[in-house]
Amino acid sequence: MYKVYEIKKRVFEDNDREADKMRGELRANRTFLMNLMSSPGSGKTTTLKRTIEALKDEMRIGVMEADIDSAVDADAISETGVKVIQLHTGGMCHLDADMTRQGLEEMGTEDIDLAILENVGNLVCPAEFDTGAVKNVMILSVPEGDDKPLKYPLMFQVSHCLLINKTDALSCFDFDFRACEERVHRLNPEMKIIPISAKTGEGMEEWYDWLREQVREWNSGK
């Protein structure tokens, strides 16, 4: 005989708990985990490469790449000489806390100050699954348009820093910074917004400063 069992549980509950547990462990380990998200092609890998080159002499960096089915990005990052591993998402559109934990274990966090996760290119799914990262950073690139906050609100709500990339291409697109900023801050008043060009390097110093400060604060254990 079948019986009815009341469950009353959020689907993301187990994942959220796992993610919190991981943040605790990262803190104890003095490792800062940053989760980088964007649409496909917004410039995650290009931005990372430049960021790593700029910071690798002052902190120990490790990168986890989550392409669905290739190792192209991992190869590009490994040119910088930092530790990089390829995560296996099994065809999934996002990473959850379990998969991130497996990646961190494979990479090892003992000798890493800044661990970076390049999430799967997608603005919907990664936003729903907490990876256990200390901070979420997202990239929106100029060609994608200033209306993205209206279409993908959750991603903008869960992120701490927004990089508006490809500012070198501004003249070709009618991207309205003021409108975009207003939309973003309406969803998330705390969001740090930094316009950059990962190609020319414009604006990158401000971004490095923000990241440095986050890593320093977290790893100081205060």
Add this chain to the structure above:
Amino acid sequence: MHELGIIVHITKTLQSVAEENHLTEIASVTLEVGEVSAIVPDYLTDCWQYYRKKIPLIEHAEMNIEVMPAITFCQSCEKTYPTVDYGRQCPHCGSWETWLVTGDECNIREIEAQ
């Protein structure tokens, strides 16, 4: 696929519930899915049909989805309104000081099992 990831998580939860309650067969699963949860019920059922075949515990389980309406509360005039029709701006007073009361949930409500 986004919905497949959700199904995998649901299945994990069901497996631990089954273990706790010594259940071997689940006949149905009822979910509550909010109107603005970014989950498409049809995709979710499609993924379920595909995924359940791999797991004996849920092999024959039907998935029922109850769609929960999205309602937003306005801080300025203290009225509520349907989110899907008006978004974040209050249709009563024009304020943006609003927050979602219900409608973004994705819950497992109950199962039938033995």
